[in-house]
Structure formats: structure tokens, C-alpha cells
Amino acid sequence: MATTFSPATATYFTTQTRMHARVLFWVRALNRMTGALETLGIWNGDDHREFTIAGETRTYYGAGSLLSVDPIVSRTGLEVRRHQMTLSPLSAEVQTLIRGYDARFAPVELHRALFDPDTHNLIDEPHRRFAGYIDKVKLKSGPKGSKVTVELTLASSARALTVALSRKRSAETLRARAPGDGFRKYADVAGVITTPWGTD
Secondary structure, eight states, rough: OOOOOOOOHHHHHHSSSSEEEEEEEEEEEEEEEOEEEEEEEESSHHHHHHHEEEEEEEEEEEESEEEEEEOOOOOOOSHHHHHHHEEHHHHHHHHHHIIIIEOTTTEEEEEEEETTTTOOOSSSSSSEEEEEEEEEHHHESSSSSSSOEEEOOOOOOOGGGSSSSHHOOOOHHHHHHHHOOTEEEETTTTTTTTOOOTTT
């Protein structure tokens, strides 16, 4: 599906000879301690900032949290697209993401914020460039003394079409929603173990 830009954004693309753009990363994930669904925003700006997206005011944490993002290429079709992001493990927000949240398969969005290169004013509401999931989280380190980074692999929304039904409705998924839900507790052994009628 082609991206439709607002008039202000379309004018920016056609008139500006210089572009000042920032990437906004938004994730919804379960808190490992409480099981509650929480949100977190990180961007590659110089400081923390609020942006309004689709009527929702979101806080994005900057100051070096987001180090780099691979170029985002839009394509039509059902192909699963993957993108790499590099985060700083020194950031408290990144620590929350990788240690405080169950980040694997958490839904994510990437938006692009455009600014006037002279005044640094925001041109318009940031527009979405990517929607999908966190596919992999990896703590990456090189030779002794080199910088340690957090590498995220993001998979596009088409990734949901490749997830097995048992993963979508596993016992763990049901317990994340309701801790006492044991409906699928023995789903993985159903049909494998024979239990005579009338026995436990």
C-alpha cells in the first residue's frame, strides 16, 4: 500500500533541498514483573520529547538511546521484511526494554519526524514508516575495549502470518492475559498421552 503524506509533508519533500529527519521507535510490551502491557518510546534526537501521533501524546527518550536504524524500504505484498536497529545499553530506557520487558514478538512502530533544517521546527505530525514486531534481541560486543550495543531485528507485520497457531494461543499467552488461566496447560501433550477414562 502506497504511503499517503499530508499536504505539509508533501510540500516539504518537493521544496526542501536539505532534509532534517529523525526516527521514532515505539514498542508495546509486557512488564516481566507485573504482566501489565506498557509502552516505551525511543528516538535519535538530542533530548526527550513528546510527539502527538494519531491523537495520542507519546514521550520519546533520546540523548543517545537510539544509535542507528537500517534504511526502511517500503514494498507491497506479503513478504516478511526485516530491519536492524542498534541501541545503547547505557540508556536506562534500553535497559528497561531488554530486561524489564518481554520484548520478543512485541509490536513496534517506526515513525519519521521531519524538521525545518533552518528553524528546527517540526513540519507536521510524524508519519509511520514501519509496523511489525521485535523478532530478535542481541547484546553485541566486539574485541576488548570496544563498544557494547543492543541489536534489534524487527520483522514486518507479515511476520504474524508465519506464526504457528499454538504460539498465538499457547498456555503462556493465556497466562500473560490472566495468570490463573490453565485452559491450555496440557495442550502440548494432548493426543500423545493416553489416559483411561475415570483416572487422573
